[in-house]
Amino acid sequence: MKQQFLRAVLPSMLAFLFSGIYAIVDGFFVGQNVGDNGLAAINIAYPLVALLQAAGTGIGMGGAIRISMAIGRGEEQEQQDYFRTTLFLLGGASVLLTVLLLTCSSWLLKLFGAEGVILDYARDYLFVIGIGSVFQIFGTGMVPLIRNYDGAFYAMIAMVAGFCTNVVLDWLFVSVLPWGIGGAALATVLGQIVTLSCCVFFLLRMDLWRHIKGGKASSRRMGVILTVGISPFGLTLSPNFILLIVNRAAASFGGARAVACFAVVSYAVCVVQLLLQGIGDGCQPLLSRYYGMGERKTVLSMRKLAYFFSFFTGILCTFLLFWFRRGIPILFGASSQAILDVAEALPIFLPGLLFVSFLRITISYFYAVGYNRLAYLLIYGEPASLLLLTLILPRFLGVTGIWICVPLAQCLIAVLGGILLRETKHHFIQQEA
Numbered sequence: 001m002k003q004q005f006l007r008a009v010l011p012s013m014l015a016f017l018f019s020g021i022y023a024i025v026d027g028f029f030v031g032q033n034v035g036d037n038g039l040a041a042i043n044i045a046y047p048l049v050a051l052l053q054a055a056g057t058g059i060g061m062g063g064a065i066r067i068s069m070a071i072g073r074g075e076e077q078e079q080q081d082y083f084r085t086t087l088f089l090l091g092g093a094s095v096l097l098t099v100l101l102l103t104c105s106s107w108l109l110k111l112f113g114a115e116g117v118i119l120d121y122a123r124d125y126l127f128v129i130g131i132g133s134v135f136q137i138f139g140t141g142m143v144p145l146i147r148n149y150d151g152a153f154y155a156m157i158a159m160v161a162g163f164c165t166n167v168v169l170d171w172l173f174v175s176v177l178p179w180g181i182g183g184a185a186l187a188t189v190l191g192q193i194v195t196l197s198c199c200v201f202f203l204l205r206m207d208l209w210r211h212i213k214g215g216k217a218s219s220r221r222m223g224v225i226l227t228v229g230i231s232p233f234g235l236t237l238s239p240n241f242i243l244l245i246v247n248r249a250a251a252s253f254g255g256a257r258a259v260a261c262f263a264v265v266s267y268a269v270c271v272v273q274l275l276l277q278g279i280g281d282g283c284q285p286l287l288s289r290y291y292g293m294g295e296r297k298t299v300l301s302m303r304k305l306a307y308f309f310s311f312f313t314g315i316l317c318t319f320l321l322f323w324f325r326r327g328i329p330i331l332f333g334a335s336s337q338a339i340l341d342v343a344e345a346l347p348i349f350l351p352g353l354l355f356v357s358f359l360r361i362t363i364s365y366f367y368a369v370g371y372n373r374l375a376y377l378l379i380y381g382e383p384a385s386l387l388l389l390t391l392i393l394p395r396f397l398g399v400t401g402i403w404i405c406v407p408l409a410q411c412l413i414a415v416l417g418g419i420l421l422r423e424t425k426h427h428f429i430q431q432e433a
Helices: 002-033 036-073 076-111 116-131 133-148 152-176 180-205 208-212 219-253 255-292 296-323 336-349 351-368 372-390 393-397 399-430
Strands: none
Touching: 002 036, 002 133, 002 152, 002 180, 002 255, 002 296, 036 076, 036 116, 036 133, 036 180, 036 219, 036 255, 036 351, 076 116, 076 133, 076 219, 116 133, 116 180, 133 152, 133 180, 133 255, 152 180, 219 255, 219 351, 219 372, 219 393, 219 399, 255 296, 255 336, 255 351, 296 336, 296 351, 336 351, 336 399, 351 372, 351 399, 372 393, 372 399, 393 399
């Protein structure tokens, strides 16, 4: 079991690690060449970029979970139907979100707190991202499909290839050519095209495109995929809900200085959160498949192994971030004042990573075995509780109160997750296969 777990989880962790670094590459090159305003602009715009990735991940994961369950039950036609319907939904999401970004980005950025030169930078960035949104959505949506067809290693290769492309082109477009914010966005889009191309090659190699033929996308299956996909969608977008809430509060209580500080902190923490999500999503195909086979005790043993691995990773990353808290902002070309601010703020966020290491596995387990409502509660409960806390604590503690709100909200939701696990354990064991 351990070997099977590691074969599934390690490539997924590496893929999500590169995904996390992927998210900060634009910030790195823009911070070095444009400055704090450019870094703040990308930080404010990123929740809308993440919306594209979350839509692809949510739909792709929703279809992948049902495909994995069908494989466990030996239902060939069912997995083909879900594959076809998933691709149809990815296409529909691409059209809707492209229109949203190209028509509403200015209004949304102002709502997020952008103004002046930061608004101009963020608008330029999102225009290019919007043009290439179809590649982002299909690129992120194909990865969970591949992972659930025993392609965890190839999914990692696709992510790494896109990451390397993005790094090289960011250097070329931003550091060498004076393309600034728009160049960073173009590098991101081209990197996603490479990821998508690798995914398409895998599907062709495995002859999975045959599933598209001979049927239509089922409206019933669309509903099932979307019902399941709301969980991974929210899980992918949750750090960006937090980003949005904290950015807004930071702008109100600390101005551009606080926003620039949180930009660096959020990049560092985001990498660790995605690494932990890689553990949860990496074991999801195994959890769903064994659940489909009716092997409940194996599911619980696999979940226990995932918790151990996640806690170990969370503790290690917490130590590393604390140790390098003064060096991290230097990577982004932060000002001397921003370096001091980050060194003071980052340790406040670190305890939350231990709660996240528990939550990412718990949430992945819930949606992998069909406890969708419980997954919704944990995923959307975190930003909701954070929003309430940011309405209270900053009034008494200022900017420091904003930083405290994040780990405190994560702690509250982790306690709720523990209660839900205990309440559902007996029911899960007694379920009929």
